[in-house]
Amino acid sequence: MTEPAFFILTALLDAPRHGYGIVSDVAELSRGRVQLKIGSLYGVLDRLVVDGLVELDREEAWQGRLRRYYRLTERGRHALAAEAERLAANARIASARLRELHPRPITGPAPS
């Protein structure tokens, strides 16, 4: 699973969101690191819909336009949980190895 797909699924976890709502939430969740462009968002979103991880929730009128809201499917929730577990397991392995090799935090060069 790519990082944008991971964050898009995470953004849809608590509530259905529309396109720009997903972009804003992903930026917030990733602390500004993942700034999705609209072309990139829909490039990921269309695949998530085709794969059955995300589906259309509803359409709402907003300023004379129809906003489409998307929601996570049960399959999407499982896929996200599996990916989060995989990433957490990887992080645990790296943290354990780091603690083993560098028991104390490295604070900078030793004073001369």
Place this chain on the structure above:
Amino acid sequence: MSRLEERYRLLLRLLPADYRREWEDDMVAAFLESMDTGDAETSAYVADYGRPQLSEVASVIALAARLRLGGTDAPPRSYAWGEAVRLATLMATLAHAVMVTAGVAITTWLSGNIAWLPAPPPDWMPVAAGNLWRTAWDLADYAWLPAYVALVLGHRRVAQALALLAILPPALTNAVRQAAGEVPPSASPWVMLLLDGVLVLAMAAFHDDAAPVPRRRWLRALPIGILLVPVPLFAVQATSQVLRLLDWPGLSCVLVSVATVIHLAGRRPYRPARALPWSLALTLLATTILALRLVTMVDYGHQAQHATLLTIAAAEAAVLLAVGAPLAAMTIRALRRLPAAPTEPPREGIGP
């Protein structure tokens, strides 16, 4: 509809029609919302005079490349175009990589480091060595070699960066020389620069959905290509003057003509799915090289042997047209027979 919306919808026309039917309005709504500043006056100004940012344009181009130049899960027609562009890009980058090795050999020969070859003619002696900066500048062209390897190994962005490194220094040198009157103004370097730019853009076809390039085959193609093209050319060049009449567009015509003849002779009518991407790739290359050959003939007006050069160039173009036209006709017929909608596409990896 605001001017900004018109501009964004125009940009979205890069996407296939069926994709736009499904997603365009939603993309437009999200885009306009992303451009909303919250201040009525500023938003009204942006609606009239704003344009999609370059990063937005790039994201739509990347999406269009993924959809139109499809990967393994794409509809058959999109998959055929995708494979063809990837094959044509690999072949063109391979040609650059192979030919820069000839540049290395010729430089070594001219500097007198290949003792067993006849001495080069006096008027071919190298220009006096410049400073280190100038030498490094001249060596930039060799970046095609690592660019090709990076493309085969799946590092598309690295390949694009290296290709730009190979393209830009010669282009700048040429611009300065033409502006200073050191060389007569000519169209050829600019047309070739344009084609190299298109080649860098075409590398976008190697997106995440595309199957990986069969590494062994395409890496093996590098030494084989060197043995088949620059080595014989170098041997002839060291012993005769005849290759002075063969320029890069001419050599490209010969190579694409030979590749087309081999492809046509080896086609198996009962395996059209496998042959189509190769047919389409060679048709794309033949069309491009034919245009390059015709445009660059204009520059022969300045040359001393222009009548001979024009005759040779016309013959090169005629041969390429003679082998390329039947291939193009067959390819177009085969493409039309392919369904545009998803069915079971051919699942052959790209490979020679």
